[in-house]
Amino acid sequence: MNIKEVHSKQHAFFNTNKTKDVNFRIAQLKKIKALLKENEATLYKAIYEDFGKSEFETYASELSLIYHEINIFIKNIKTWSKRKRVKTGLANFPAKSYIIPEPLGVTLVIGAWNYPYQISLIPAITALAAGNTVILKPSELPSRTSNIMAKLINTNFPNQYFCVVEGGVEETTTLLDLKFDKIFFTGSTSVGKIIYKAAAKHLTPVTLELGGKSPTFVLADADIKMTAKRMVWAKFLNAGQTCVAPDYVLVDKTIEAQFMDALKTELDNYPKTSNEQKENYLKIINTSHFDRLSKLINHNNVCFGGIIDREARFISPTVLKNISFEDDIMKDEIFGPILPVIAFTNLDDVVKKVKQRSKPLSCYIYSKNRKIINKLLKEISFGGGAINDSIMHLSNSNLPFGGVGLSGMGTYHGKYGFETFSHKKSILDKPFWLEPNIKYAPYTKNKLKLIKWFLE
């Protein structure tokens, strides 16, 4: 595929104004949904071959989220695309003022590998819903899912409107040399910096959905059983390869032993060896990530799990105890099925340590004490999170999803995504019939008095 040619065709197509017609956009969204529905079996097969993700998990954590976003857009984009009247004020009387949401133009969406369908397709669909054209570059690591998305999109949509470019660093670098009207990137903080730098060359606006180490607080008054249940599900979903997974736990020392027991009970349902690897537990994406994760398991700290099998790319759900902020596992985002637990005796001390690190993508607090919950919410800056739950905040499209600081910039999901891919054009609209002379020269003392009276 000639990337430059597709890019210039998209500019030409955008300039025909066809995508500004909301009915055209709705028709395309319906077509995408129908296409995914018709090909669900192929989509399930591809992701299973890439990293053993089951049909249930693929539906629950990928396809259902895509369908949900499409439904929201089909229902709302007519309203969201309308111009909105706002107040004008006396200084501009007798004008009216309004905001016109308009598409940005030709957009580039770059995906990460961990939820390969939804992380690529939701931003791409959002961009189309807002009236843009899209070049989508999914992650090359899960090659079968990347391939199936390219096949489905490229054979069913003209590339001047929506196109998938497969590939890795080389293809992304070629794309980044071109001038886009918006770049939406999901991936690591280090590659996010490369994207930001490339975008700066053209002053292209970017949304960066990045990662980081998301803390989870378990306070002394938490419902221990329910905390363990919700946390274990969230952490070991996708074998821990989730950007918003609880990265590490900070548990009140007084309940540490009970909490560890509750984690063990919950983990009993999970496979302990690769032979038992069940439909509901994924492989690590590739051997290089497997090797990186295996090195993070210090067997002196293993409280549960720690079984690895390189050939099967299997790491059993692993809980580490007696961890401190200085341990290797606390340096970078884990992004795998290893949960380090730090017990604390003084909450303020651990809050201080969390705040010394870069702002995380998520933070979770398990407690019934509203005073402490509010204190933590006030003191710690993070992208988004949940009280007495983990991960599930991202399933609510009424909540903007995104990071802050090194965990990202910009948000999406639902209306927030529509706004991310739109420009708000501001218009002051005035008739000819009245023009007070006050702002025109000569500037007299009386005019100054009058203007002060008007404006203050």
Ligand code: NAD
């Ligand atoms: P990554 O940064 O390695 O790759 C992301 C994309 O960038 C891929 O499409 C890849 O081909 C491309 N890329 C890689 N190196 C590049 C380079 N040098 N130049 C140009 N393009 C390059 O990330 P990943 O390993 O796919 O994903 C894991 C990271 O993504 C984790 O940090 C995770 O937290 C984060 N993530 C964040 C979110 C979110 O919504 N905030 C969601 C999923 C994953």
